[in-house]
Amino acid sequence: MSQYVLRRLMIAIPSLLGISVVLFVVLALAPGDPFSELATNPNVPPEVQAALRAKFGLDDPIHLRYLHWLNAMLHGDWGFSFVSRMNVDTLILQRLPATLYVIGSAQILALLIAIPVGVYAATKPYSLFDQIANTLAFVGFSLPTFFTGILFILIFSVTLDWLPFVYTTDIKGTGIHWVLEMIRQAIMPVAVLGLFQAASMTRFVRSAMLDVIRLDYVTTARAKGLGQAKVIVKHVMRNAMIPVVTLIALQMPAVFGGAIVTEQIFRIPGIGSLLISSILSNDTPVVMAVTFVFACLVVLFNLIADVLYGWLDPRISLR
Amino acid sequence: MAPLLEIKGLKTHFPTDDGILQAVDGVDISINRGETLCVVGESGCGKTVTAMSILKLIAMPPGRIAAGQIIFEGRDLVPLTSNELDEIRAKEIGFIFQEPMTSLNPVLTVGEQIAESLRRHEAVTRKQALDRTIEMLKLVQIPNAEGRVHNYPHQFSGGMRQRVMIAMALACKPKLIIADEPTTALDVTIQAQILDLLQDMKERFGMAVMLITHAMGVVAETAQRVVVMYAGKVVEEAPVDDLFGNPGHPYTQGLIRSIPRIDLDSEHKTRLEAIGGSVPILINPPVGCRFAPRCKFAMNVCTEKEPLLREIAPGHRMACHLGDTNLGGAA
Numbered sequence: 001m002s003q004y005v006l007r008r009l010m011i012a013i014p015s016l017l018g019i020s021v022v023l024f025v026v027l028a029l030a031p032g033d034p035f036s037e038l039a040t041n042p043n044v045p046p047e048v049q050a051a052l053r054a055k056f057g058l059d060d061p062i063h064l065r066y067l068h069w070l071n072a073m074l075h076g077d078w079g080f081s082f083v084s085r086m087n088v089d090t091l092i093l094q095r096l097p098a099t100l101y102v103i104g105s106a107q108i109l110a111l112l113i114a115i116p117v118g119v120y121a122a123t124k125p126y127s128l129f130d131q132i133a134n135t136l137a138f139v140g141f142s143l144p145t146f147f148t149g150i151l152f153i154l155i156f157s158v159t160l161d162w163l164p165f166v167y168t169t170d171i172k173g174t175g176i177h178w179v180l181e182m183i184r185q186a187i188m189p190v191a192v193l194g195l196f197q198a199a200s201m202t203r204f205v206r207s208a209m210l211d212v213i214r215l216d217y218v219t220t221a222r223a224k225g226l227g228q229a230k231v232i233v234k235h236v237m238r239n240a241m242i243p244v245v246t247l248i249a250l251q252m253p254a255v256f257g258g259a260i261v262t263e264q265i266f267r268i269p270g271i272g273s274l275l276i277s278s279i280l281s282n283d284t285p286v287v288m289a290v291t292f293v294f295a296c297l298v299v300l301f302n303l304i305a306d307v308l309y310g311w312l313d314p315r316i317s318l319r
Numbered sequence: 320m321a322p323l324l325e326i327k328g329l330k331t332h333f334p335t336d337d338g339i340l341q342a343v344d345g346v347d348i349s350i351n352r353g354e355t356l357c358v359v360g361e362s363g364c365g366k367t368v369t370a371m372s373i374l375k376l377i378a379m380p381p382g383r384i385a386a387g388q389i390i391f392e393g394r395d396l397v398p399l400t401s402n403e404l405d406e407i408r409a410k411e412i413g414f415i416f417q418e419p420m421t422s423l424n425p426v427l428t429v430g431e432q433i434a435e436s437l438r439r440h441e442a443v444t445r446k447q448a449l450d451r452t453i454e455m456l457k458l459v460q461i462p463n464a465e466g467r468v469h470n471y472p473h474q475f476s477g478g479m480r481q482r483v484m485i486a487m488a489l490a491c492k493p494k495l496i497i498a499d500e501p502t503t504a505l506d507v508t509i510q511a512q513i514l515d516l517l518q519d520m521k522e523r524f525g526m527a528v529m530l531i532t533h534a535m536g537v538v539a540e541t542a543q544r545v546v547v548m549y550a551g552k553v554v555e556e557a558p559v560d561d562l563f564g565n566p567g568h569p570y571t572q573g574l575i576r577s578i579p580r581i582d583l584d585s586e587h588k589t590r591l592e593a594i595g596g597s598v599p600i601l602i603n604p605p606v607g608c609r610f611a612p613r614c615k616f617a618m619n620v621c622t623e624k625e626p627l628l629r630e631i632a633p634g635h636r637m638a639c640h641l642g643d644t645n646l647g648g649a650a
Contacts (some may be wrong), residue, residue, distance in 0.1 A: 038438055184414045214378075215421060216422040217421065219422075220414070220416060220422045220424070220432075221424065222406060223413075223414040223416075224435065224436040224439060225404070225405035225407070225408030225409045225436075226405070226435065227405055228402075234427075235424050238424075238426055239425070239426055241616075242426075312426070313426060314426055314471040314473070
């Protein structure tokens with residue numbers, strides 16, 4: 001098992017290198033660089049600009065710049081953000097907790113809704129409960145988060161004035177007040193992202209359950225007189241969760257992607273809004289670092305999916 | 320003595336978009352203690368649905384028991400809820416299914432799947448349940464039972480899995496075992512082993528066996544009494560020797576003639592006779608005898624009046640107008 005994980009991590013190295021090359025080239029081809037603002041600044045003489053560009057190697061050929069970046073990365077130097085005037089790794093670490101807090105809570109909310117609702121709907125297919133759950137799920141994943149997000153803000157912040165619509169990291173107050181305020185400001189983004197996730201997950205849980213529930217071994221379990229609840233939890237869910245867990249792990253990168261939009265709407269100072277603002281201000285080192293972090297997450301969650309799959313399903317041996 | 324299980328006028332229906340599918344339409348079957356009863360018939364004749372109806376293992380809804388009684392040890396099972404039936408499932412009536420490849424849960428060890436039945440029905444500790452499970456696996460002749468108990472189903476062959484299924488069905492020592500085509504999915508050599516094992520177990524525990532099969536060879540080897548089903552109805556019922564020696568119903572005769580014979584010289588061998596046509600779809604079945612369209616002895620009365628079961632010899636009943644003296648002018 002540990003050997004398998006180790007080997008998978010080794011295989012991840014070339015793919016991550018490939019991803020970084022592509023990212024680097026695409027960013028290099030994009031117009032503008034961190035110093036393009038200097039060019040329009042009349043207070044900086046052209047020779048100073050040229051000296052700075054030469055100092056930071058911005059005019060070197062692309063492969064040299066890539067090797068330079070790679071070398072720095074390998075030494076733990078993620079670069080320097082010219083816009084924020086701080087190191088990229090500090091910047092990312094500063095932004096990451098907000099993202100993880102919101103995404104993590106949203107995923108938990110999604111699971112807490114999707115699993116019970118999906119399981120119960122599958123045990124009573126085409127019942128009233130199932131029909132309502134299905135309809136809501138359909139509505140849920142048809143509505144994009146940028147729409148529901150704005151709708152929520154309109155209803156709960158503007159009209160009802162219950163919740164703040166701007167997320168801040170410097171909440172005044174301490175102790176229990178701080179905790180409550182953190183929860184209060186996260187309610188809307190977590191709800192928007194979590195409900196959207198829950199909608200598609202519910203349908204997936206339901207269909208995975210329905211796939212299993214009609215299988216022969218479920219009849220075997222019922223013939224043992226185990227009772228409905230035990231049959232469903234021990235024999236049906238245990239099997240139905242295999243594809244669900246895999247799907248959730250594989251969806252995580254998409255969840256991070258979706259979080260970018262949500263972070264923009266609610267002004268959450270997370271890693272997603274950092275990416276957007278860096279792109280807009282030509283802060284190449286940050287864009288490069290954030291996209292690379294996303295790439296690592298994709299690779300990592302793929303690995304987690306495979307490991308979980310092997311752990312949940314004894315028929316699969318990880319060698 | 321009253322029979323162990325008595326099915327009276329059982330009707331199991333499945334509503335479909337085209338009408339009500341009468342999968343089982345008025346079946347009477349009784350099984351005595353310690354007896355092996357074979358239920359034979361083609362695929363789709365209602366054998367499995369009859370068996371599944373006993374413990375309400377059919378999907379309900381859509382399926383439903385429309386009429387009839389299922390009396391087990393003097394108690395009618397039909398009005399019982401699923402929860403009430405749970406006390407009887409595995410404890411009193413054990414089930415062996417057709418497909419050993421798909422009837423075991425792939426993510427639980429075979430030991431766990433046998434032991435959970437024991438823990439459900441008997442006051443045993445985990446350790447005791449495990450010991451009993453190992454004992455059962457030994458009984459069904461699984462080598463290295465102590466080690467194999469912790470294996471998953473995919474680590475067993477088809478025949479071994481069917482042994483596990485038998486061990487599972489027998490674990491709580493039920494009074495009746497219902498085996499639904501337990502050998503159909505297995506190799507011929509394994510089939511004989513599994514049937515032998517079933518016989519052994521039956522003798523050891525003194526239970527009754529209801530063996531559902533479509534193989535007449537299996538019937539001849541194992542049964543004491545035979546029920547022949549056709550299109551959701553019982554068409555003939557007889558002790559096994561009587562059935563093979565003196566089959567009354569044209570359908571039974573057809574079934575017996577479709578068995579290959581190796582005991583005849585080659586010059587006496589005839590072509591195997593197949594019964595033409597197939598089982599009718601049981602939505603709005605025709606009036607009269609359901610076998611009439613495929614029967615070479617069919618008379619006018621056969622498509623007009625439904626034949627009822629009548630005794631033609633002691634313990635031998637059939638539902639056919641042939642030779643019925645009460646039918647004025649009939650053959």
